[in-house]
Amino acid sequence: MNMHKNEANLWLTHVSKDFFPIWKERIAKFGGTEFKSLGHNFYSVLLDKSFTKENKTETIFSRYWLPVQYMWPTKSTQSGYIEKCAQGVAAKFSDHKFTNVVVFSLDRKDQSLASNLRGRLLQVVKDKITKVTSPKLLTEWTKKPNMQPARNTTLVVAISEKCTWAGITTPQEAGSYFAGGRRYIGVSNEKIASRAAAKFVESLENLQLNDINLSQAKKWLELGAAPGGITHELSERQCEIWAVDKADLDKNLLKKQNVHFYKMDARDFKERIHVDSIFCDLNGPSPLSADICADKSVYLNKNGIIIYTFKIHSVEKFNDDFEYIVNSFKNKACKFLYAYHLYNNKQEITLFFKKQ
Ligand SMILES: C[S@@+](CC[C@H](N)C(=O)[O-])C[C@H]1O[C@@H](n2cnc3c(N)ncnc32)[C@H](O)[C@@H]1O
Structure with missing residues (x-):
């Protein structure tokens, strides 16, 4: 897999399209440039190193922030994608510490591909991750991501048909326990609002x-x-x-x-x-x-x-x-x-x- 290390400060973020103009105006104040729409309300943006946690909060409309450490142009539909991607990501992050691995797809319809990639990635990094997180806990966090500690160091992989992005963050830094920021909630009474x-x-x-x-x-x-x-x-x-x-x-x-x-x-x-x-x-x-x-x-x-x-x-x-x-x-x-x-x-x- 052809890999590009991210020397600049590239972020992947989720912003509702209705509020994209206000978000862009706010983030431009903090030096945001090279905005690129990735589809499904995801954008990438370059920010310089002075961009702080507070600035991130002030942009308001970003539901999810992923600092991109590596990105690969990929074809998720090609055979062998899961294996190549899992091996590539594991190799690039072999020197990093993380206690959880999550994968999400920009396009919700590819979520099962994301789940399969996560399964394979967890197998590849099994020796490393089971030293810090028990299989029982990993299963619990899969079922209930909001049970994770807010500062859980997580290897996050985002996939689209054309590209794969990966970086290390925590639910707190990313802004959501749920990878990609999409939080579906089953409520106890469907009848009332x-x-x-x-x-x-x-x-x-x-x-x-x-x-x-x-x-x-x-x-x-x-x-x-x-x-x-x-x-x-x-x-x-x-x-x-x-x-x-x-x-x-x-x-x-x-x-x-x-x-x-x-x-x-x-x-x-x-x-x-x-x-x-x-x-x-x-x-x-x-x-x-x-x-x-x-x-x-x-x-x-x-x-x-x-x-x-x-x-x-x-x-x-x-x-x-x-x-x-x-x-x-x-x-x-x-x-x-x-x-x-x-x-x-x-x-x-x-x-x-x-x-x-
Ligand atoms: C979005 S709905 C609330 C939905 C509700 N929180 C729920 O969980 O089902 C907004 C509500 O605000 C109420 N409302 C707006 N202005 C009000 C006011 N000045 N005094 C009392 N109720 C008001 C409306 O009657 C309406 O029911």
């Missing part, structure tokens, strides 16, 4: 990746709760939920003792409560929903986390609205932590704040 529930589950995972664990947050205020996808997830986790919405909540949720539903405009919600966390999924103009949510932070315990979904109605106004929202929370003593375009966020991003 499953995408909302999926973005809630993904938010918690994303926080965990950033060393914030909300498993002990048992009291939640939920703004914009109807029809109840997130309320249902919280209720299943034995949390107590104060759910507010102008619209109706699923009637089965109303019967639950741990769900207190307030059918009203969120602006009028006033109760003597203290909660550990707030999830805000209000639709409508984002500056308004941010003001409403920031006001409700009076109910939040110190160091409590706010998960706020910023619905992006106008890409042109993104930067202004973003600044407004961050300031609105800052004025109520809520520190902006970071923003992320979760896989289950469509025309929105998720912002995380911490009450001071």
Whole structure:
């Protein structure tokens, strides 16, 4: 296999096409050049060595980052591809330490090829990897990637019909436990707004990746709760939920003792409560929903986390609205932590704040 060592700082990243222009503008500020579309919402970009972890976070719209150490022009459809690729990757990374190996395909339809390549690669590096990771653990991480430690040093291989890329990263550095950043979530109640529930589950995972664990947050205020996808997830986790919405909540949720539903405009919600966390999924103009949510932070315990979904109605106004929202929370003593375009966020991003 003809290999090219990456002397420059080449990255492979996943960005939703709707937000590509804003992402490009942001990353260009940090010196991004030679943008290349690789298809299926993946791009490669060259960044100089001064590109930091913080810059990476500030670009917001990258769901996944892979530092490319080697790339090969390949034909994945050619016979012998798996063997050649597995041997080539294993040889190039023989001096590197890693505790897991993952392979993903840019085109989802080739995921079984990726799985087969991973299987073969694990066989080739078996002696080396079983010294640091047991076969049982490797199987567990295959089934549940979110069980990996956030700093799990991982050899990641990405494949397309024409090219193979490989590099070493961790789920934390890459921005996702899931190779390529595509996170499919089975939710416990398909009937009620499953995408909302999926973005809630993904938010918690994303926080965990950033060393914030909300498993002990048992009291939640939920703004914009109807029809109840997130309320249902919280209720299943034995949390107590104060759910507010102008619209109706699923009637089965109303019967639950741990769900207190307030059918009203969120602006009028006033109760003597203290909660550990707030999830805000209000639709409508984002500056308004941010003001409403920031006001409700009076109910939040110190160091409590706010998960706020910023619905992006106008890409042109993104930067202004973003600044407004961050300031609105800052004025109520809520520190902006970071923003992320979760896989289950469509025309929105998720912002995380911490009450001071
Ligand atoms: C995206 S939906 C929420 C989905 C919900 N989180 C779930 O898990 O099923 C947005 C909700 O915000 C509610 N909403 C928007 N503005 C509101 C306001 N000022 N007061 C109360 N509810 C509001 C809407 O009625 C709508 O149900």
